[in-house]
Amino acid sequence: MQKATEKLCEICPRKCRVIRSQSRGFCNENEQIAIAKVMEHFTWEEPCLSTEKGVLAIFFSGCNLKCDYCQNHEISRGGVGKIYSVDEFVKLVEEKQDKHSAIDLITPTHFSQPLQLAFEKIDKRVPVIWNTNSYETTKNIQNVSKFVDIFLPDFKYASNKLGQKFSACPDYFSQALPAICEMCRQKKDLFAEENGQKILKQGVIIRHLVLPGHVQNSLDVLDQIAENFPSRMVSIMSQFTPNGKSLLDRKISPAEYKLVLHHLDKLGIQNGYVQSFESADACFVPEF
Ligand code: SF4
Numbered sequence: 001m002q003k004a005t006e007k008l009c010e011i012c013p014r015k016c017r018v019i020r021s022q023s024r025g026f027c028n029e030n031e032q033i034a035i036a037k038v039m040e041h042f043t044w045e046e047p048c049l050s051t052e053k054g055v056l057a058i059f060f061s062g063c064n065l066k067c068d069y070c071q072n073h074e075i076s077r078g079g080v081g082k083i084y085s086v087d088e089f090v091k092l093v094e095e096k097q098d099k100h101s102a103i104d105l106i107t108p109t110h111f112s113q114p115l116q117l118a119f120e121k122i123d124k125r126v127p128v129i130w131n132t133n134s135y136e137t138t139k140n141i142q143n144v145s146k147f148v149d150i151f152l153p154d155f156k157y158a159s160n161k162l163g164q165k166f167s168a169c170p171d172y173f174s175q176a177l178p179a180i181c182e183m184c185r186q187k188k189d190l191f192a193e194e195n196g197q198k199i200l201k202q203g204v205i206i207r208h209l210v211l212p213g214h215v216q217n218s219l220d221v222l223d224q225i226a227e228n229f230p231s232r233m234v235s236i237m238s239q240f241t242p243n244g245k246s247l248l249d250r251k252i253s254p255a256e257y258k259l260v261l262h263h264l265d266k267l268g269i270q271n272g273y274v275q276s277f278e279s280a281d282a283c284f285v286p287e288f
Pocket residue numbers: 009010011012013014015016017018024025026027028063064109110
């Protein structure tokens with residue numbers, strides 16, 4: 001009988017159709033969970049997620065995109081990081097979860113199958129965040145919804161052309177839009193109040209990172225959000241930092257950010273977060 005890990009991999013829209021225990025696809029990872037870094041008490045997520053405790057941030061190795069401006073080149077190109085068996089991952093989460101506001105799974109898509117097995121064993125006591133680049137299939141979103149409480153999709157581009165140019169992904173927008181729709185369908189926003197602070201226990205926050213020289217893309221992304229997810233939380237990020245290897249070789253300007261925020265206002269999007277302009281600083285890039 002064929003094992004689950006011996007299926008041809010179609011976890012993400014790349015549909016590489018490789019047997020992950022035998023070879024690697026676009027994400028450059030095999031079937032075992034590979035973690036580049038675990039950061040405890042990580043407080044750089046939105047305040048309703050991080051709280052004062054911070055999240056347990058788990059940065060996975062590999063990625064199903066190849067963003068030319070990626071801040072985490074060393075890990076996102078795969079093949080590095082510590083390997084965890086499903087049971088070792090269960091132990092990691094079980095030991096650390098209670099000290100944190102949530103378990104933050106960062107770029108986890110290509111490990112969806114072993115993570116699903118792990119969370120079947122974990123006695124989950126805090127919310128699980130699926131911190132994704134949004135290049136997902138709706139089927140995978142349905143599968144991971146069994147153990148995920150909060151979806152944190154980065155809605156990068158409202159254009160397949162830009163997806164190809166910057167992330168080697170010719171159908172980014174065509175896949176990301178239905179994937180985010182499915183996330184919103186799966187999780188209504190539910191808050192709790194702890195120590196006078198509003199905390200998200202279940203829901204969706206749609207993120208967007210403003211790219212230098214591409215204000216129109218940001219305006220188009222906001223138009224898509226206003227049209228398709230008008231009531232959902234949005235988080236606009238100004239923290240773009242050049243990585244020295246990208247076609248995008250500068251930070252965003254105050255004028256660019258102002259145009260994006262003006263459009264946000266014009267569309268009446270008020271639910272969510274806007275990063276201060278000063279956040280465009282390299283200190284926001286975790287070191288690996
Ligand atoms: S998860 Fe990796 S191997 Fe599987 S389809 Fe996506 S990129 Fe390809």
